[in-house]
Amino acid sequence: MLCGFFRTILVIACALSSIALLLAANVGTIGDQAAKSSIFLLELNFANMDVSSLFNGAEGATIAELGFADAYIFGMYGYCRGTQGNTVMTDDNTWEDINFTSSECTQSSIDYKFNPVTFIVDEINEHNTLGINVTESDIQLPGGLNDYVQTASHLSQVIYICSIIAICLTILVILCQLLCWCVGGATITIFFQNLAFISAVISSGCATGAFKYIETEFNRYGTTFGVHAQLSRNFLVLTWVGTAMSLLTIIVITFTRCCCFTRPQPIVYNRVL
Secondary structure, three states: OOOHHHHHHHHHHHHHHHHHHHHHHHHHHHHHHHHHOOOOOOEEEEEOOHHHHOOOOOOOOOOOOOOOOOOEOOOOOOOOEOOOOOOOOOOOOOOOOOEEEEEEEEEEEEEEOOOOHHHHHHHHHHHHOOOOOOOOOHHOOOOOOOHHHHHHHHHHHHHHHHHHHHHHHHHHHHHHHHHHHHOOHHHHHHHHHHHHHHHHHOOOOHHHHHHHHHHHHHHOOOOHOEEEOOOOOOHHHHHHHHEEEEEEEEHHHHHHHHHEEEEEEEEOOOOOO
16 A cells, blocks of 8 residues: 555656646747747748748848748747847757747637748738738748648647647546555556657657758758748757656556566465364
8 A cells, every 4th residue: 555655656746747848848839928938839030031032023122011020939829920139040950049029929729730831921911011912822932841831730730739638648647546546557547648658759759850840941041041940949858858757657657566566475275184
């Protein structure tokens, strides 16, 4: 009984750590909170963008006339526009400090899907001072980004959904552990925790892989297109450490189950002569 109690405490401590980190990575990307905490999926700096390479007819227009802010940050629930401050452009492999100041954020929505083409069209049509309207077919992004739009849109939803699943399943693990510690229940607990870990890996992996590709494509053509992209180190640390804690929870459940639950000794009867 005492061993089961300590096992429960260890499992809950690891699970709570995983929840806290994954939840911080999730809700930290909401609106102004993302700007304050530097927790987001992607940051795009438009300060040096060559507008003539964006679509035909943009020649001679300035970035401000087309309606673009200096910089944008994108999260799971929407994006914010604002200024980047004195940021030094670096190569794709170098982390740089975020100094983003938000001026306006979109309405947070669980249905938000990251689509760079739709985002650019909306920014131009809603904020330009030239009286122009563009369509998605007008926009030309560098490299293979135009062909990657639908993939990025779907993956952004996968990131959000799997993040929520991982958090909810880990909460369920804690409840199962609290309800079953005195009578056993490691099997169902391990089952739910394995699902939580898989969901966390998918969410973290998609967030890293999908937006790393976007970052690389923008920065590869940075000298000609002029848009600099960057991932958030804070987000990556939170989501991957949270995923690691989810794995540690599985290890703790498995290890303590082996240590605390020993095979019962067979009953020996003395032969009566």
